[in-house]
Amino acid sequence: MGHTNWLNDEEMDAWIAFVSSAALVDRELDQQLKEDMGLSHLQYQILMTLNRAESGAMRMTELAERLINSKSGLTYQIGQMEKAGLVTRRQCEWSKSGVLAEITPEGRTTLERAAPGHVEAVRELVIDVLTPEQRRAIADGLGRVRDRIADTKQGGTCW
C-alpha cells in the first residue's frame, strides 16, 4: 500500500511497444480489409471463427467472448452481416433461448477471397518483422497474459 512501483525504462519500453504496435496494426489491418473486401477486422474475425467451428456455427455468447466484444455489439454486427448475406441466425437445437450464428456459403467464399490479402498483410506488418525467438517470446508471454485475463473472467458476466 506504500508507494507506487513505477515502471522502469526497460519495462516502459516493452509496455509502450506493446500498446502502440497493437493499435497501429489493428488500424492498418482494418483499412486493408475494408479496401480490399469491404470487411472490418471484426467481421473478418467473425467469419474466421465461424468457419473454424466444425458446424460452421457458434453460440452468440461464445462468439462475443472469443472476439472480445460486448454482447450487444455482437448482436449488431451479426445483424449487419446477416443483411450482407454472410451469416444466418438459427435457433440452437437443444435450447429454445439459444441462438446460433452460422456462416453461409457466401460467407465462406468471401472469407476465402479475403484471406490471402489479409495473411499477407499480417506477415508484412508483424510476423515477418519478428525473429523466430521474438515470435516465441510473444506467443509464450502474451499467451500467458491472455490466458490469465481470460481465466479471471471465466465465470464471465457480460461481454
Place this chain on the structure above:
Amino acid sequence: MGHTNWLNDEEMDAWIAFVSSAALVDRELDQQLKEDMGLSHLQYQILMTLNRAESGAMRMTELAERLINSKSGLTYQIGQMEKAGLVTRRQCEWSKSGVLAEITPEGRTTLERAAPGHVEAVRELVIDVLTPEQRRAIADGLGRVRDRIADTKQGGTCW
C-alpha cells in the same frame, strides 16, 4: 502472386496471442480507469502525453498521430476533456492556424491520482507476467513493428 504463404502453427500462435492479449488488456484497462477515475484509456493517454511534453502542450495533429486516433476523433475527445476542465485549447504562437492542447493543473492532479492504480494494473496484467527476456523481445520486436508502420505513414496523410 503465386499461392498464399499461410501462417504455420508457430506463427499463428504468436499472432493470436498478440491480437487477443492486446484487445483484452485494452478492455481491462479501460474498465479499471473508468471505475477508478471516470477516465477512458484514451483520455488517460492524452493526459499522460501532454504531461510529458515540457510545455504541457502539444499540437493537435501530433497528439492524434501519437495516440493513433483520427483527427476528428481527437477534436471530439479534447472537447470533452475541455468541458471537464482537464485540458485547454490555446493558439499556437508561431502559426495562426495551429492549435495547442494544454493540460491544466486540474488535469495534472487527476493524472496523478489516476496513475498509481493504472500502473499497478499494467504491472498485474502484463509487465509482471512477462519474464525479462520476454519483455526485451517485445520491446525490440514490437518496437520494430511499430516503427515500420509509423515510418510508412511519415508523410502521413490523415489521422
Place this chain on the structure above:
DNA sequence: TGCGAGCGGTTCAAATTTGAACCAAATGAA
C-alpha cells in the same frame, strides 16, 4: 503581388460501440 496546392483543425452525418433495461427460457430449490 497573386494564385494554387497542401496543411491544420473543425464540422457534420453516418456507423459503430457501450451499458443498462428488458424479455423469454432454463435452472433449481422448496
Place this chain on the structure above:
DNA sequence: TTCATTTGGTTCAAATTTGAACCGCTCGCA
C-alpha cells in the same frame, strides 16, 4: 408444481469513432 434466480439475447438511448466536406492559413512560385 411453483416461484425466484440466473442465462442468453435483444432493444434502446447515449457516447464515441470514422471519413468526407469544408474553411482559413501557409508556402512556393510565377
